[in-house]
Amino acid sequence: MVDLSVNLNGFKLKNPIITASGTYGYADEYDDFINVSELGAIVTKAISIEPKKGNSGERLFETYGGMINRIGLENVGIKEFISKKLPTLKDKNINFIMNLAGSSVEDYIKAAEVAQNAGIKAVEVNVSCPNVKQGCLEFGTNPNSLGHLTSEIRKIYKGFLIIKLTPNVADIESLAKSAESNGADCISAINTLKGLGVKIEITPDKNIKKTFVQGGLSGKCIKPVALSMVKRIKSSVQIPIIGIGGISTVDDVLEFLTVGADAIQIGTENFRHPDVTIKIKNELNNIIESLNLKSLDDLKRKLRNE
Amino acid sequence: MKKSHTGKIKYNKEIAKDTFKLVISSDVKEIEAGQFVSVYCENKTLRRPFSVADFENGEITVLYKLKGEGTNYIKNLKENENIDFLAPLGNKFTKEGFKSALLIGAGIGIAPMLFLKKELNKFGIKNHLISGFKDTKEVVEGSNQVVIGGSVLDEIENVVEKIKPDIIYSCGPSIVLKLVSEFGVKHNIKTQIAMEKVMACGIGVCRGCIIELKNGENASVCKDGPVFFGNEIKW
Numbered sequence: 001m002v003d004l005s006v007n008l009n010g011f012k013l014k015n016p017i018i019t020a021s022g023t024y025g026y027a028d029e030y031d032d033f034i035n036v037s038e039l040g041a042i043v044t045k046a047i048s049i050e051p052k053k054g055n056s057g058e059r060l061f062e063t064y065g066g067m068i069n070r071i072g073l074e075n076v077g078i079k080e081f082i083s084k085k086l087p088t089l090k091d092k093n094i095n096f097i098m099n100l101a102g103s104s105v106e107d108y109i110k111a112a113e114v115a116q117n118a119g120i121k122a123v124e125v126n127v128s129c130p131n132v133k134q135g136c137l138e139f140g141t142n143p144n145s146l147g148h149l150t151s152e153i154r155k156i157y158k159g160f161l162i163i164k165l166t167p168n169v170a171d172i173e174s175l176a177k178s179a180e181s182n183g184a185d186c187i188s189a190i191n192t193l194k195g196l197g198v199k200i201e202i203t204p205d206k207n208i209k210k211t212f213v214q215g216g217l218s219g220k221c222i223k224p225v226a227l228s229m230v231k232r233i234k235s236s237v238q239i240p241i242i243g244i245g246g247i248s249t250v251d252d253v254l255e256f257l258t259v260g261a262d263a264i265q266i267g268t269e270n271f272r273h274p275d276v277t278i279k280i281k282n283e284l285n286n287i288i289e290s291l292n293l294k295s296l297d298d299l300k301r302k303l304r305n306e
Numbered sequence: 307m308k309k310s311h312t313g314k315i316k317y318n319k320e321i322a323k324d325t326f327k328l329v330i331s332s333d334v335k336e337i338e339a340g341q342f343v344s345v346y347c348e349n350k351t352l353r354r355p356f357s358v359a360d361f362e363n364g365e366i367t368v369l370y371k372l373k374g375e376g377t378n379y380i381k382n383l384k385e386n387e388n389i390d391f392l393a394p395l396g397n398k399f400t401k402e403g404f405k406s407a408l409l410i411g412a413g414i415g416i417a418p419m420l421f422l423k424k425e426l427n428k429f430g431i432k433n434h435l436i437s438g439f440k441d442t443k444e445v446v447e448g449s450n451q452v453v454i455g456g457s458v459l460d461e462i463e464n465v466v467e468k469i470k471p472d473i474i475y476s477c478g479p480s481i482v483l484k485l486v487s488e489f490g491v492k493h494n495i496k497t498q499i500a501m502e503k504v505m506a507c508g509i510g511v512c513r514g515c516i517i518e519l520k521n522g523e524n525a526s527v528c529k530d531g532p533v534f535f536g537n538e539i540k541w
Contacts, residue, residue: 025510054513058504059513060505060506067351067506069506071513074516272352
């Protein structure tokens with residue numbers, strides 16, 4: 001029996017396979033495809049203190065090896081999550097991480113309070129949201145604002161605190177360090193890359209029809225960026241790292257584990273293969289067995305020549 | 307219910323200009339008109355959604371128009387090859403309580419109308435299907451009335467006069483659906499339309515295929531739809 005379990009600074013997963021925020025709903029939505037409780041954890045859709053309607057207009061744009069989305073954080077709001085989705089997660093014994101989004105430090109503090117009071121074991125903070133009180137600059141692009149946000153949440157929330165970093169920065173190391181020194185228990189990386197989809201069509205009446213979709217790029221095409229970011233984060237912090245970005249096969253998982261990830265998240269690939277998570281989990285198990293190793297930790301050590 | 311399936315391709319051929327008929331034999335137990343399947347395309351990030359044009363004993367028929375890389379990939383799948391798809395997805399047309407139905411299929415929008423027509427016949431609901439195509443080479447068989455080149459909408463009033471429908475169903479380009487819905491509101495006839503939108507998950511979780519309803523709420527085409535009452539939608 002292979003031991004696939006992961007202990008991330010006290011937050012325990014039965015395996016390192018987590019689903020990424022925004023790709024898996026809030027709870028058991030993928031039960032039509034797999035037994036969701038078999039996953040290491042799911043990360044909920046980003047939840048804000050008030051419900052959000054999200055963006056109007058086209059929200060998706062397919063690209064080579066990926067897609068751009070501009071959903072605009074549409075979500076049911078934290079109250080409905082706690083009253084309607086949380087009971088399902090508990091009933092079905094689904095390990096989960098609640099993803100939080102906000103547009104001011106106060107929003108995050110309020111959400112963190114609700115999470116604390118509801119006994120939520122783990123929270124992932126989406127810091128790619130614009131701070132409306134500071135010129136709409138994203139919290140996650142400046143080490144000082146990220147540090148401030150992290151420490152304010154930390155004061156209130158006692159559970160496992162993950163900061164999800166955005167790759168749209170020059171110096172990911174200083175952001176990771178800022179999260180760590182201000183009390184984060186773990187870094188997850190990366191969020192989507194800023195992208196622009198442009199489509200030009202020539203209409204039958206010889207006009208030009210232009211479509212623009214600006215949003216977050218995800219999918220296979222971002223994997224090399226994600227690997228690079230994870231490796232750089234690993235070189236700058238001691239806390240565990242959850243690798244995210246373009247993972248679609250077990251080989252991708254091995255690559256992320258090698259450069260420093262302790263667990264991984266699968267996002268866009270869930271849309272192509274709704275059962276990809278369980279498939280990768282089983283394949284990971286087989287690889288560990290075939291190497292005559294006993295655990296995921298053994299595999300990590302072997303991959304990293306430790 | 308398990309929704310991911312591997313079926314076998316039984317038939318995949320061009321039946322009209324750039325229009326293909328794909329028949330998949332599968333272990334799917336139940337699909338009704340309005341529902342759709344989403345087909346995995348190896349070279350693409352997103353699956354391709356197709357309305358079901360017929361279903362019997364696990365055999366799923368879809369019609370598709372060649373559009374781009376996704377449909378070109380599907381076109382090249384051979385008979386007896388495996389095909390990976392999700393089904394059944396989305397909601398169904400409402401049939402209960404209606405006595406006479408007008409069906410309007412514009413272009414490839416005829417696909418779910420053919421399936422619906424078959425179901426209505428089974429239910430003993432009187433019906434009339436008008437379909438419209440750009441030219442004769444594109445015509446897909448199975449309608450009561452075919453409009454070539456012009457607009458299917460030009461025919462509505464005459465047919466309504468004749469068959470006095472208590473429901474109008476439609477599928478096709480968004481502009482046709484909007485006009486059908488407006489016609490329904492104006493003449494006090496219920497309309498049900500099947501919408502199309504770029505989708506990612508196909509099961510309502512990613513919120514990528516949202517339309518806005520008149521009551522201010524968002525609805526996902528993939529899960530809350532693709533079938534909506536025309537008067538519910540904020541056009």
